[in-house]
Amino acid sequence: MTEAPTPGLRLTVSVLLLASMTIMANATIAPSLPGLRAHYADVEGIDTLAGLILTLPSVAIVLTAGLMGWLADRVDRQAILLISAALYALGGTSGLWVDSLPALLAGRVALGVGVAGTMTLGMTWAADLWVGPARARFLGLQGASMSAGGIVVMLLGGAAATLHWRGAFAVYALVVPVALLAFVSLAPHARALKARRAAREAEGTPTMRGTDGAFPWGAYALVGPMAFFFMAAFYVMPTRLPFLLEGLGVNNTLAVGAIMASMTLASVPGALAYGRIRRFASAFAVFAFSYVAMGVGLITVAFADGAAGVILGSVIAGIGMGPSMPNYTTWFMGQVPPSQRGRASGLLTTAFFVGQFASPLMSAPLVTAWGLAGAFIGLGVALIGFGVLVASVGALRRESLAV
DSSP states (O other): OOOOSSOOHHHHHHHHHHHHGGGHHHHTTGGGHHHHHHHTTTSTTHHHHHHHHHHHHHHHHHHHHHHHHHHHTTSOHHHHHHHHHHHHHHHHGGGGTOOSHHHHHHHHHHHHHHHHHHHHHHHHHHHHHOOHHHHHHHHHHHHHHHHHHHHHHHHHHHHHHHHOGGGGGGGGGGHHHHHHHHHHHHHHHHHHHHHHHHHHHHTTOOSSSTTSOOOOHHHHHHHHHHHHHHHHHHTHHHHHHHHHHHHTTOOOHHHHHHHHHHHHHHHHHHHHTHHHHTTTSOHHHHHHHHHHHHHHHHHHHHTOSSHHHHHHHHHHHHHHHTTHHHHHHHHHHTTSOGGGHHHHHHHHHHHHHHHHHHHHHHHHHHHHHHHHHHHHHHHHHHHHHHHHHHHHHHHHHTOOSOO
16 A cells, blocks of 8 residues: 655644544543442442453453454445544443443443544554654654643543542543544545555455465564553553552542653653664564563552652653553564554554453452552562563564664
8 A cells, every 4th residue: 555655744643643542441530440449339349340440441442453453454444433433432431421330331341442443543544654764753653642642631530530530531522523633634545545445356456465465473473462461561550559559648539640640751752762762772672671661660669658659660660661652563563564454453452452451350369469569569570571581582583673
């Protein structure tokens, strides 16, 4: 497919914002977790269920992201965008107008299906419209945009939760103007893509494969588990940190949101500099650095005796997170044939969100056995060890600096 060499400002902003909506999927309501837990205090196992309510959209994403990617390679992406945005808005804001726990869970599932569509489209369009070093620079900008979006929604969610724990759910309505902007800006590119597909079908050329070659399952076997472990470890922060802060005497939801946003803020410079970082560091070196930095950050949080120590650990983890997110997409999309980018986006999205959903399940036995601080230490050590392993794999593969 022919990439647009210099996408315009409105198109760039549209794709950036579309991808930024992903960060709202789970973390937006993190500051509301203590209030949500109190509201459903009579539900058995609510401590773990509160974390699962946070990450439940990940289940729907895991189940539907692959389908969304398959559809993105075959059908009208504009229709996918509208349907996804509608599910996102209705499911996300459902916490404002439903009360029963089953209804709240259903809304979180609908949100997840919507996020699967918007995230897959954001990744696929980014790979289609930018190429080579320009793609690396754009994906770094996209990662920074997601981080900035995370800061905004964390603060908005925390501020809204000070009024009522349900207030944070209103933030999900932001998807409506973003989706409309993306729909208008992407319209000519969607029409061009549809025309190319029609031309290939008229010529009898298979739409999916063409002459692009086989799907790179070997590359996915590497990047998929790494993406899973990265997200499983990262989501210990939004699912467990509010309770650790509560134990340290930090109970104000706005303060909790601000502290959690510090990690996201710290990730912005690394994401913005990703294109330059890749000039002198291989993709696997970036992966390794991110795991080690996040591990050190979690251990620092575990030994904190107040908010200042938690912020320091969050910042260290954020520094590692910054260049890592665009690294997954850039490296993997560099291995994928153009006609299979939707499929690749869906599979990478699946790996990320399996990790998100699994995070509270993986950390629960550690918290039970070692307490919150002990769980953070154990995960931190595991991350550092995994970072060393990834660095060794990269050295054996002799990864080049090419994007």
